[in-house]
Amino acid sequence: MSHLDRPWPPLIVAAHLPPLVRLRDAALTLLMWIGFAILLEKEFIHFFRKDLESFGLGAIYSDGSWAEFVDQLLPFVLIAMVLALLLGFAGLASLRRYRRSLRVPQPPRLEAAQQARRAGLDEAALVAARELPIVIVHIAKDGRCRIEPPQTATERAQARTGATRGDGPLLGA
Amino acid sequence: MADGVTGFLLLAIPFFCFGYPFVMSWYWIVGAVLYHLGHERAMAPHDHPEPLSHWPPISILVPCYNEGENAEETLSTAAAADYPDFEVIAINDGSRDNTGEVLNRLTAQIPRLRVVHLAQNQGKATALNTGALLAKHELLICIDGDALLDPLALRWIAHTFQRGSVGGLAGNPRIRNRTSVLGRLQVGEFSSIIGLIRRAQTTYGRLFTVSGVICAFRKRALEEAGWWSPRTITDDIDVTWRVQVAGWRVVYEPNAIVWILMPETLRGLWKQRLRWAEGGAQMMTDFFWPMLTGRAVSLLPIYVNFVLSVIWSYVMLYSLAVGLLLTVGLAPPTLAAGFYLVPQWWGLTLTLTYLAQALVSHLLERRYERHMLRGLFWIIWYPLAYWMLSTATTVAALPRAVLRPRQERTTWVSPDRGLR
Numbered sequence: 270m271s272h273l274d275r276p277w278p279p280l281i282v283a284a285h286l287p288p289l290v291r292l293r294d295a296a297l298t299l300l301m302w303i304g305f306a307i308l309l310e311k312e313f314i315h316f317f318r319k320d321l322e323s324f325g326l327g328a329i330y331s332d333g334s335w336a337e338f339v340d341q342l343l344p345f346v347l348i349a350m351v352l353a354l355l356l357g358f359a360g361l362a363s364l365r366r367y368r369r370s371l372r373v374p375q376p377p378r379l380e381a382a383q384q385a386r387r388a389g390l391d392e393a394a395l396v397a398a399r400e401l402p403i404v405i406v407h408i409a410k411d412g413r414c415r416i417e418p419p420q421t422a423t424e425r426a427q428a429r430t431g432a433t434r435g436d437g438p439l440l441g442a
Numbered sequence: 443m444a445d446g447v448t449g450f451l452l453l454a455i456p457f458f459c460f461g462y463p464f465v466m467s468w469y470w471i472v473g474a475v476l477y478h479l480g481h482e483r484a485m486a487p488h489d490h491p492e493p494l495s496h497w498p499p500i501s502i503l504v505p506c507y508n509e510g511e512n513a514e515e516t517l518s519t520a521a522a523a524d525y526p527d528f529e530v531i532a533i534n535d536g537s538r539d540n541t542g543e544v545l546n547r548l549t550a551q552i553p554r555l556r557v558v559h560l561a562q563n564q565g566k567a568t569a570l571n572t573g574a575l576l577a578k579h580e581l582l583i584c585i586d587g588d589a590l591l592d593p594l595a596l597r598w599i600a601h602t603f604q605r606g607s608v609g610g611l612a613g614n615p616r617i618r619n620r621t622s623v624l625g626r627l628q629v630g631e632f633s634s635i636i637g638l639i640r641r642a643q644t645t646y647g648r649l650f651t652v653s654g655v656i657c658a659f660r661k662r663a664l665e666e667a668g669w670w671s672p673r674t675i676t677d678d679i680d681v682t683w684r685v686q687v688a689g690w691r692v693v694y695e696p697n698a699i700v701w702i703l704m705p706e707t708l709r710g711l712w713k714q715r716l717r718w719a720e721g722g723a724q725m726m727t728d729f730f731w732p733m734l735t736g737r738a739v740s741l742l743p744i745y746v747n748f749v750l751s752v753i754w755s756y757v758m759l760y761s762l763a764v765g766l767l768l769t770v771g772l773a774p775p776t777l778a779a780g781f782y783l784v785p786q787w788w789g790l791t792l793t794l795t796y797l798a799q800a801l802v803s804h805l806l807e808r809r810y811e812r813h814m815l816r817g818l819f820w821i822i823w824y825p826l827a828y829w830m831l832s833t834a835t836t837v838a839a840l841p842r843a844v845l846r847p848r849q850e851r852t853t854w855v856s857p858d859r860g861l862r
Contacts, residue, residue, distance in 0.1 A: 278811065279590050279701050283621040294623045301822045308790055338787060349465045353472040360476045360645040366607075367481070370691070373606030378580040379661035387665075388575050399578050402549045406572050407561040414575065419546075 389413030459761050460788040462754045463829075466747070467795045471802050473642025477694075478806055480645070488697050488810055491597040498600055499527040501577035502585065505569035506532055509587035510540040514548060516587055521552045525596035530555045532587075533573040536563030566654075567670035567677045574661060574669070582664075586655045590618070590701040598697035599658045609663025609690025610682060612640055612649055613656030613698035616811060622706045626820040631828060633814065634796075634803040634821065640694040641806070643744065649692045650744050654678035656700035663690040674728075675843070676721025683729055687738045696810060715831060719839035720846075722748060727844060755836035758829075793825045800824070 306313075314321070315335060322328065385395040389412070398404050398416045407415040486492050502520050506513055513532065520530045532545050532555060545557040558576055560569060574582055581603055585591055595613065602611050614637065617629045636653075643649045654677060664670075667684035674680035682692050705711045726748060732738045733745050800821045804814045 277593075278616070279618055281619040281621065281703075286621055298623065298820055298822060301826070305793065305822060312787075312790065341787075342791065345461050345464050348461070349468040352465060352469045356469060356473050356642070356646060357476065359647060360473070360480060363645060363647040364480050366647065366691075367605070370605035370607040375606050376660065376662050379665050383665065384575055384661070395575070399576055401556070403546060403557045403559070404576065405559045405561055406576075408564060408568065408572070414572070416576075 387412075390416070455757055455761060456788070458754065458757055460792060462750055464792055464795055467792075467799050470638045470642045471799055473645040474638045474802065474806060477641035477645045482641075482696065482806070482809070485697070488699075489594060491594055491601060491697070494597075494600060494604065497526050497597070498581055498603065499579040500525065500529075500581045500583055500596055500600065501574075501579040502528060502530045502583045502591070502596075503570055503573035503577065504530065504532045504585055504587055505535055505566050505573065506537060506541050506545070506587035507535045507563070507566070507569075508537045508539045508541060510537070510544050512588040513541055513544050516585070516589060517545075517548055517552060517555055519590045520585065521554045522593065523591060523596050524593045525600070528554065528596060529578060531558060531573045531577055532556070533558045533560065533569040535560050535566070535569040565672050567672040567674065570670045570677070571672075574664065577661075580661050581658060582661060583658045584654065584656070585700055586702065588703050589615075589655050591656070592699035592701070595656070595698045595700065598695055602693060602695045602698075603658070603660065605691075607691045608693055609660050609667075609688070610652060610685045610692035611658040611698065612652035612682075612692065612694045613658070613700055614694075614696045614810060615653050615655050615700050615702045617704050618701045619703050619706060623820060623823065624708070624711060625704065625706045626817060627823055627828065628704045630800060630804070630817050630821045630824060633807040633817075634800040634824070637696065637807060638799065638803040641696075644694040646743065647691070648686055648741050648744050649682055649694065650748065651676070651679040651682045652692060655702050656698060658698070659685065660690075663688065666690070674721065675717060675724050675846075679721045679725045680728070683725060683738075683741065686741060687729075687732060699810060711831065712835065715835040716839055716842075719832075719835040720843045723752065723836075723840045723843035724846070726752065752836055752840060755833045758833045759837050762833075796825050797821065 381395050381399075382392040385392045388395070389409075390398075394416065401418055403419045405417045405419065407417070409415075502523075504516060504520065509516070517530060517532055530552070532548075534542050534545050534557065536559075542559060545555075545559075549555050549557055556576070558572055560572060564572075570584060581600070583591075583596065583599060599611055599613070602608055615632060617625060617632060619625045620629060640649065657678060659681075663685050664681070666688040667681065667690070669681075670677045671680050671684075686692055705714050726745070729738065729741075729745060733742060738745075800818060804818055808814045
């Protein structure tokens with residue numbers, strides 16, 4: 270999707286990166302995969318021993334035991350399965366709650382008066398400040414706010430450009 | 443007796459080192475697949491959200507500190523969102539660069555934009571609280587000063603808040619900068635770890651955290667939760683917990699996408715992850731008492747999981763140290779059982795499990811970003827590099843969080859924003 274006439278999604282892939290660096294990154298990553306595959310060699314032989322033998326590669330020796338591996342893994346698999354089962358039940362409850370929540374009415378919105386009290390402002394001052402395009406807020410240590418319109422001529426000029434918004438007097442407690 | 447305890451620990455440590463990530467990995471995979479089947483699969487396509495009879499008005503809050511370079515791009519993108527009724531509020535938190543002038547200039551160019559200058563630097567939490575105070579609307583969306591909001595994110599967020607019990611929402615941050623291996627790795631991480639865990643936690647019904655870079659709240663829920671706290675290291679974790687403790691639901695909305703910049707240097711990544719880990723540790727200490735007294739029973743599994751992840755980091759560090767000593771022939775034989783530096787069956791099983799997790803998550807994420815599967819090539823670094831980074835930051839973060847003065851205000855941290 271294009272957005273604001275720019276490519277979207279707005280990914281950044283630096284074009285100036287030297288080709289050698291790209292090659293190094295790819296080669297190192299490939300080496301990691303190869304290293305991992307080498308570590309898996311014994312497991313690969315265990316798993317595919319019969320197939321390899323059927324291809325006429327002769328008798329292939331393997332010193333591991335799948336049964337032993339499965340035995341050791343089993344407790345963890347059981348714990349994971351129990352947790353997944355519990356999650357399944359929780360998921361069902363969540364789904365039911367989700368369907369019910371579509372019928373829950375919207376909670377009442379937080380009134381400006383309540384917010385103004387918290388900030389030590391009066392409601393009218395807060396509502397007026399919400400109409401200004403630019404404001405400066407001073408916050409005291411006790412959390413009380415004092416809101417001012419822009420100070421400089423430039424800021425005031427910019428504030429006047431707001432179509433429905435004008436300069437306001439000093440606002441706040 | 444001592445031998446018995448030592449013997450038990452020598453058995454339990456490798457058991458836990460392997461068992462915790464193995465079990466949780468499958469738990470997350472199952473949870474994410476259940477979320478997909480129960481919610482995601484039935485959703486409309488990302489670029490065609492279903493219409494609502496009434497689109498609720500929304501205020502977008504963008505706290506900015508020294509964002510002179512990014513503000514214009516971020517705010518013009520936010521203001522161009524495809525939504526009928528919204529305002530954008532940029533909060534300049536006493537920036538020391540030209541952010542103030544840039545924002546003032548932009549108010550003349552962007553009719554929906556309002557600017558709030560804080561006379562003194564106060565930190566992100568206070569900036570958000572002040573922005574919320576001056577916001578006209580009940581629904582607040584918070585994005586960072588360098589993040590680009592997807593044009594349809596507001597519609598999806600409005601949909602989610604149609605449910606009266608939802609007090610907060612976690613969006614879906616996606617990485618923009620993909621020049622280096624670190625950048626590409628994080629693309630995979632945000633899908634395979636963060637996205638998958640959020641899906642699983644939404645299936646369970648409780649979230650560990652929203653992402654501060656894209657989240658949404660009702661003012662009513664924030665009021666009941668006590669708003670953003672200026673003394674927390676990661677305001678997003680803290681506010682998520684308090685909103686949920688106050689009885690509201692916080693849910694994941696994968697269609698609420700924002701494009702973000704992430705560190706592409708090890709130093710930048712370390713600093714960022716250390717801060718995240720410190721924030722998690724701070725939550726662990728802050729919510730210990732509510733957990734103990736049963737005030738947040740439904741969050742207990744999430745809390746226990748976090749505590750286990752911290753313990754796991756310390757145990758892994760111990761295990762690696764013993765493995766290293768063993769490799770150089772210095773480990774006493776009594777300590778050596780079960781510890782190896784080169785992955786054995788367990789390490790390989792764990793890596794394969796992680797790769798399965800990455801594959802599932804990338805398949806799920808294809809819905810939001812084409813060509814996701816290409817990123818799987820880079821994912822092999824994750825089990826080595828990122829688990830080590832995560833272990834090290836968690837180990838370093840816990841004492842920092844515990845020893846931090848409890849009333850100390852947090853300050854802005856200007857992150858590394860990758861290679862351009």
